[in-house]
Amino acid sequence: MSIDEIDLNAYVDGELSHDQEAEVLEAMRDNPELAQQICQLGQLKAQMRIAYANPPQPDRGSMRRVGRSWRAVAAGGAMLSVGLLAGWIMNGNQPGTAEHNRFVVLDPEGRGQAPAVAADDETRILFHLTNADPMVAGELLDEVETMLQAYEADGRPLRVEVVSHSDGLELLRQSLTVHESRIQELAGDYDNLTFVACKNTINRLRVDHGIEVQLVPDAEVTDSGVSHVVRRQQQGWSYIRV
Amino acid sequence: MKTMMQFALAGLIGLMTWAGVATAADSGYTKQKVVYHINGDNPKQQAGALRNIQNHINAVGADNLDLRVVMHGNGVSLVLLPDALAQVPKFKNANANEQMTARIDGLKNQGVAFKICANTLKGRKVNKEEHLYDVDQADIVPSGVAELAHLQSQGFTYIKP
DSSP: OOOOHHHHHHHHTTOSOHHHHHHHHHHHHHOHHHHHHHHHHHHHHHHHHHHHHOOOOOOOOHHHHHHHHHHHHHHHHHHHHHHHHHHHHHTOOOTTSHHHHTTOOOOGGGOOOSOSSOOTTOEEEEEEEOOOOHHHHHHHHHHHHHHHHHHHHHTOOEEEEEEEOGGGGGGGBTTTOSOHHHHHHHHHHOTTEEEEEEHHHHHHHHHHHOOOOOBOTTEEEESOHHHHHHHHHHTTOEEEEO | OHHHHHHHHHHHHHHHHHHHHHHOOTTSOOOEEEEEEEOOOOHHHHHHHHHHHHHHHHHHOGGGEEEEEEEOGGGGGGGBOGGGGGGOTTOSOOOOOHHHHHHHHHHHHTTOEEEEEHHHHHHTTOOHHHHBSSOOGGGEESOHHHHHHHHHHTTOEEEOO
């Protein structure tokens, strides 16, 4: 996502979802200016909290003063933690920490273990196939291959997922696909390409039609094609409906 | 303490003003960036897509919209002139008849940009001057798919009618 001022404010207020928060953290790590901006925003908000928690009024005793200084300490603590966080981010965090795991979302079956929220110059595209027409699937494979070639030739990072779902599952069914060798070739040549099959569709075929689906060897499986598509878009992937 | 409060108050007022400006719009919608994807050659579906776009503009307001249409593959048939069909055998349909081009002109007048995939033109041996309706160099993008990905990374919402 492009991070705007609303996102920054929501981040400082702790109102972002985990995924969104991870994206802001990711962006801060690559962009010291952004980290600085968030740090300043955090300070401003902490100051505002102090100001509004303590409207000037006659001193009414020591209890009040204790409360006030407690709030000041809390606000100071908030400022400090924002500063620490920014410093931690600007110094580059260590991989393997608990925090770091939030950036890594594994593909189903562990393939493609690169971070799903990737370096900002990587193009990530998900093609969603729901059509059984082998012509359409063939054109899709052509398109994907052209793209993989072009990006590789230019040295630009790219990740592609083809999610087959509903009637689109035929592309990855061993008994029905006309593209098995093509899929094998592409998956072998490009480790940044993943074919993903929807488990809901597979289960539905078993329950409703008594069909035991055999997938081509290069297909990965995800629980729900739709959830996968949604998750990827939340992670900043571009979506293209075939 | 007093200066700190003044500073905080100024900041708060600034935030509120900024929030007010950001949400102000006649239609009740904030600015939208949207890309429509067309890759099929069914003329009814294409006409439906153009109708969707007009309705979208009516709802949100042309001033609030940065709307692009990206065509590739069979979708280029939207701007393919019927007379040119015989010269480009890889297309089954050429849908840029009088009715369709009138719709396209209407949308262009409201700021809609129509983008066409260079890979498709090259692969299907299409000459933009001879075969297409009102397409100039600025309307050509190197790859339709890459353009869709790029626009989404720039905050455009993707719609496939």
